Amino acid sequence: xxxxxxxAPTMKESPTEAEIASHNLMLRAGLIRQLxxxxxxxxPLGLKTLNKISCIVRExxxxxxxxELLMPAMQPGELWKETGRWDVYGPELxxxxxxxxxxxxxxxxxxxxxxxxxxxxLRSYRDLPVLLYQIQVKFRDEIRPRFGVMRSREFIMKxxxxxxxxxxxxxxxxxxxxxAYCRVFERCGLQYQAVRADSGVIGGDLSHEFLIVAQSxxxxxxxCRACKAGYPEEEVSCSVCGTTSALEEKxxxxxxxxxxxxxxxxxxxNALFVDKDGSEKPIIMGCYGIGIGRTMGAAIEAYHDEHGIxxxxxxxxxxxxxxxxxxxTAEMVKIAETLYNTLxxxxxxxxxxxxxxxxxxxxxxxxxxxxxxQLILGDxxxxxxxxxxxxxxxxERVDINREDVLETLESIRKKSVHI
Amino acid sequence: xxxxxxxAPTMKESPTEAEIASHNLMLRAGLIRQLxxxxxxxxPLGLKTLNKISCIVRExxxxxxxxELLMPAMQPGELWKETGRWDVYGPELxxxxxxxxxxxxxxxxxxxxxxxxxxxxLRSYRDLPVLLYQIQVKFRDEIRPRFGVMRSREFIMKxxxxxxxxxxxxxxxxxxxxxAYCRVFERCGLQYQAVRADSGVIGGDLSHEFLIVAQSxxxxxxxCRACKAGYPEEEVSCSVCGTTSALEEKxxxxxxxxxxxxxxxxxxxNALFVDKDGSEKPIIMGCYGIGIGRTMGAAIEAYHDEHGIxxxxxxxxxxxxxxxxxxxTAEMVKIAETLYNTLxxxxxxxxxxxxxxxxxxxxxxxxxxxxxxQLILGDxxxxxxxxxxxxxxxxERVDINREDVLETLESIRKKSVHI
Numbered sequence: 001x002x003x004x005x006x007x008a009p010t011m012k013e014s015p016t017e018a019e020i021a022s023h024n025l026m027l028r029a030g031l032i033r034q035l036x037x038x039x040x041x042x043x044p045l046g047l048k049t050l051n052k053i054s055c056i057v058r059e060x061x062x063x064x065x066x067x068e069l070l071m072p073a074m075q076p077g078e079l080w081k082e083t084g085r086w087d088v089y090g091p092e093l094x095x096x097x098x099x100x101x102x103x104x105x106x107x108x109x110x111x112x113x114x115x116x117x118x119x120x121x122l123r124s125y126r127d128l129p130v131l132l133y134q135i136q137v138k139f140r141d142e143i144r145p146r147f148g149v150m151r152s153r154e155f156i157m158k159x160x161x162x163x164x165x166x167x168x169x170x171x172x173x174x175x176x177x178x179x180a181y182c183r184v185f186e187r188c189g190l191q192y193q194a195v196r197a198d199s200g201v202i203g204g205d206l207s208h209e210f211l212i213v214a215q216s217x218x219x220x221x222x223x224c225r226a227c228k229a230g231y232p233e234e235e236v237s238c239s240v241c242g243t244t245s246a247l248e249e250k251x252x253x254x255x256x257x258x259x260x261x262x263x264x265x266x267x268x269x270n271a272l273f274v275d276k277d278g279s280e281k282p283i284i285m286g287c288y289g290i291g292i293g294r295t296m297g298a299a300i301e302a303y304h305d306e307h308g309i310x311x312x313x314x315x316x317x318x319x320x321x322x323x324x325x326x327x328x329t330a331e332m333v334k335i336a337e338t339l340y341n342t343l344x345x346x347x348x349x350x351x352x353x354x355x356x357x358x359x360x361x362x363x364x365x366x367x368x369x370x371x372x373x374q375l376i377l378g379d380x381x382x383x384x385x386x387x388x389x390x391x392x393x394x395x396e397r398v399d400i401n402r403e404d405v406l407e408t409l410e411s412i413r414k415k416s417v418h419i
Numbered sequence: 420x421x422x423x424x425x426x427a428p429t430m431k432e433s434p435t436e437a438e439i440a441s442h443n444l445m446l447r448a449g450l451i452r453q454l455x456x457x458x459x460x461x462x463p464l465g466l467k468t469l470n471k472i473s474c475i476v477r478e479x480x481x482x483x484x485x486x487e488l489l490m491p492a493m494q495p496g497e498l499w500k501e502t503g504r505w506d507v508y509g510p511e512l513x514x515x516x517x518x519x520x521x522x523x524x525x526x527x528x529x530x531x532x533x534x535x536x537x538x539x540x541l542r543s544y545r546d547l548p549v550l551l552y553q554i555q556v557k558f559r560d561e562i563r564p565r566f567g568v569m570r571s572r573e574f575i576m577k578x579x580x581x582x583x584x585x586x587x588x589x590x591x592x593x594x595x596x597x598x599a600y601c602r603v604f605e606r607c608g609l610q611y612q613a614v615r616a617d618s619g620v621i622g623g624d625l626s627h628e629f630l631i632v633a634q635s636x637x638x639x640x641x642x643c644r645a646c647k648a649g650y651p652e653e654e655v656s657c658s659v660c661g662t663t664s665a666l667e668e669k670x671x672x673x674x675x676x677x678x679x680x681x682x683x684x685x686x687x688x689n690a691l692f693v694d695k696d697g698s699e700k701p702i703i704m705g706c707y708g709i710g711i712g713r714t715m716g717a718a719i720e721a722y723h724d725e726h727g728i729x730x731x732x733x734x735x736x737x738x739x740x741x742x743x744x745x746x747x748t749a750e751m752v753k754i755a756e757t758l759y760n761t762l763x764x765x766x767x768x769x770x771x772x773x774x775x776x777x778x779x780x781x782x783x784x785x786x787x788x789x790x791x792x793q794l795i796l797g798d799x800x801x802x803x804x805x806x807x808x809x810x811x812x813x814x815e816r817v818d819i820n821r822e823d824v825l826e827t828l829e830s831i832r833k834k835s836v837h838i
Binding site: 047073094096 | 515
């Protein structure tokens with residue numbers, strides 16, 4: 001992608017409404033724009049990262065046998081009345097009537113819809129276990145939307161629902177999903193912790209939250225419901241550095257939540273299966289959510305500095321930004337474009353900053369947008385067939401021969417994805 | 420994917436509510452399930468085809484310089500009041516108030532939202548032209564939802580919006596998009612026609628509909644608004660067979676609609692840019708929609724027979740279905756699984772019908788689900804190191820040596836994607 005074409009409106013000044021770094025940087029780097037309080041448009045760079053997270057999540061859900069479907073956002077109120085949540089859920093539930101005056105809501109979660117599907121389609125123990133998931137837009141009319149995509153009114157979630165014949169099956173599925181969640185956040189390059197949590201309005205027996213550890217020293221982390229009855233018990237160990245500490249000292253951003261639901265929904269909605277012995281029993285359920293947009297925000301909380309975002313390799317909208325310090329000579333333009341084509345052919349996602357702007361302006365934008373690697377072409381390096389490689393996260397800079405660029409990038413990539 | 424794991428609940432009987440073939444077959448083949456009138460869940464096989472269409476659309480939009488973003492479903496009423504559509508749009512517009520009593524609607528289209536974005540972010544002629552698009556869920560509270568995903572209340576659309584400095588630019592963009600639309604439907608394997616059309620509630624100057632020609636003899640095609648003032652003039656030529664005929668004789672299913680909007684929205688919403696001469700002018704817009712779910716329905720209308728769906732190669736959820744006539748011997752199971760692994764490694768998307776069911780049952784399901792190629796393993800063919808290849812669309816059957824399977828599939832693929 002050439003920067004001159006990219007629709008990524010950046011901002012020099014910090015927007016006043018942004019209380020935390022990720023909100024500030026997502027606005028300044030042109031990843032999102034607010035449409036209304038707590039309602040955001042994802043601009044091209046933001047959507048690219050959102051899709052990268054979705055893709056990792058999808059691969060890990062598929063790996064453990066999850067099957068993707070897509071449920072509606074509009075949900076009939078009658079299903080929510082069956083489970084009693086029509087009354088329990090507060091004004092966070094967006095409710096309206098259709099033209100025939102029937103009650104509807106915009107789904108903040110899909111237990112009712114999936115249970116309704118499954119009670120119609122799954123009848124026998126032979127059909128189970130089944131894991132069904134979607135990546136889809138959800139709605140919650142927050143009383144105080146804030147922190148950008150972190151606490152918004154319309155947001156993208158992955159929600160998976162598991163259906164087992166017995167509690168052992170459900171617990172086994174829960175453990176498999178727990179491991180899948182660990183892989184998701186590892187692949188995203190994020191430090192996470194799983195802590196035992198309150199089941200809240202979703203209900204059920206056992207639940208864990210997955211928290212992203214933000215090392216940025218941000219003071220306004222929005223979610224920390226870590227409780228002392230932990231899993232693993234009273235201490236948590238960091239998935240990356242291995243150090244352990246007492247739970248109450250830890251603070252993080254909730255990006256995932258998994259629940260052993262048991263029969264809460266299947267009993268209320270009469271979702272039964274015929275077991276081996278011919279008897280009808282309620283299906284045993286689990287429910288597993290990941291906030292896709294929130295994971296993106298958490299990644300920025302964890303990886304940024306005063307100049308901008310420092311994307312982990314696997315989440316970066318583009319991994320490499322090529323910066324010719326000027327575009328005044330045909331030679332410079334040609335070398336930059338050749339490099340751009342070479343990298344794209346080698347499978348790197350590249351931005352070429354072909355804009356006729358001061359070098360300082362381009363450097364600032366590249367730092368703000370947070371591409372993991374910058375390749376800087378100056379007049380002097382051009383003469384020596386060299387270029388400058390800058391690693392965004394460490395600010396390391398090194399001059400290399402241009403012919404070594406693929407080798408260098410490959411070694412950076414290898415180091416980066418193992419972080 | 421092994422059929423024993425696949426969540427694709429099929430139905431033997433035709434559902435009474437289905438008036439047309441695609442609705443009937445999408446239900447019977449387990450592609451969709453109705454949640455409420457005009458509101459559907461896409462099950463795994465349905466979602467796979469939906470994603471294939473989305474992927475083709477995305478590639479063709481990107482090819483002409485489109486940049487993908489993602490706008491919210493929840494839209495503030497105030498924007499719709501700016502353009503006057505809050506009053507013009509009837510009860511099809513789903514309206515509600517949030518907890519602070521502010522007017523909102525669920526977007527049936529996004530002219531207001533994108534114009535609001537662009538008026539804030541694009542200021543200079545140097546920023547234009549820009550093409551922004553999304554693939555996203557839309558809402559229309561139809562008075563009489565019917566025909567399954569063809570006329571539903573919640574549906575998936577691609578909508579692209581173009582922004583130019585002058586009418587020539589807009590017309591140029593329009594022609595480029597027109598060609599991109601032709602490529603989309605060709606790659607989907609569909610016969611289409613573009614006809615000049617009424618702009619309806621979207622408004623603007625010139626518009627064309629893209630219609631899918633369904634040769635199935637279905638009598639209840641739902642949309643035919645072909646008018647006589649045509650482009651190409653008074654006749655239309657079929658994109659595939661080349662025959663021309665008078666417009667009024669043609670009937671088809673509307674799957675795409677493109678509009679030259681001009682300044683309808685930019686003027687109402689004050690979306691201005693500064694031109695070369697320093698003067699402020701309204702941005703010249705175009706708008707380009709494709710119904711993703713509807714394209715899927717239209718493909719089934721065009722390609723099916725009395726036994727089920729006949730997916731075009733590029734839209735099939737899986738291209739190949741391996742059918743061992745029984746799974747009673749270890750040899751049969753082993754050969755079927757080896758074949759399955761071989762094809763997957765070669766990049767084919769495969770289903771292995773590993774279910775312990777009568778062969779006739781499996782054949783019926785494979786025909787119903789419409790995979791382009793069936794590979795049938797019987798006891799006799801096993802002995803001769805052979806298998807039977809059945810082409811779903813033509814019902815051609817041929818015995819081949821098992822070692823020739825990749826070569827055979829490749830030649831079928833080549834023929835298929837050129838249809």
